[in-house]
Amino acid sequence: MTALRWGILATGGIAHSFTKDLRIAGRTLSAVGSRRADAAAEFAREFEIPNVHGSYEDLVADPTVDIIYIATPHTFHSANAILALEAGKHVLIEKPLTLDRDQAVAIRNVAASRGLLAMEAMWTRYLPHMVRIRELLDAGAIGEIRALSADHTQKITADPAHRLNALELGGGALLDLGIYPVSFAWDILGAPSEVRAVGRLGDTGADTEAAISFTHASGAVSSLLTSSRAAGPNVAQIIGTEGRIEIDSVWYTPTSFRLCAPDGTVREEYRSEIGGRGMQFQALYAEKLIAEGRSDSDLLSLEESVAIMGTLDDIRAQLGVHYPKGH
8 A cells, every 4th residue: 555645633732743753754645635725825835845734624525635634633633634534634633532422433434434534633642662561561561550640730821711711611720631541541450430529619610639449350450640730740750559650740652661560679760862852653653554454543542532531531520620511
């Protein structure tokens, strides 16, 4: 199969980060689309993209595009992804997959009916250090996993107009930041059998902090923390009966980790050495799946992404976060 040709839908900060890494990986950038023609043109000049579109409709209709990266805020993911899928394009959708589980189900159903890849861009799962961690766990390197902890905490503006504080834009620490530790717990320990959450809401009603506890089918527990108003260590650990894995800051980006014995002796140390931010690995994986004729990721299936959105819905309900009707 010839190299897949990428289209970029939207031109914000995350689109810039992803497209830079596509360039580093030598992938084919064919087109960009924005609701503003001037923004699309500027983005195209920056990344030397040949085809420029002043609407998302024109982008998804572009015959030179095979797969589209959905880079809009998550309130728009469902509509944008379905638009692309119905035009026959594969999609890599920035995380979180959608605003809620119902929207995720809608994407799943369209992708299934068209036989196309719809994959959540939870880039952490595809990073080399996470691949190595799963290898160690599969080999029983730390014995029975008993507990997991992770935080994603950042100090971000309290401006009520900022998207993280605006309920009409799906604001709140949980969907933007907390998705990382929640998805991490799912990755390592599977679906939670019990979910408990407490937190704090800001003046706009969006969550600014959430402390989340999971119990898993194995009996293992997860302790997860997110905040948009205070920066913590952003580290993670997986604790087992025969050792532990300590993942350094920032754990959800290319970083280092140590495999330790129960007494703290270091058995293995891993350091990430990659080009760029690391967002290219998910893209390479998506291309591999499509080349092999597969329409789902075995590292994060679309069904799992849908179920994770259901867990996030549960957490939001416990926190008392309510989005405006129509969002």
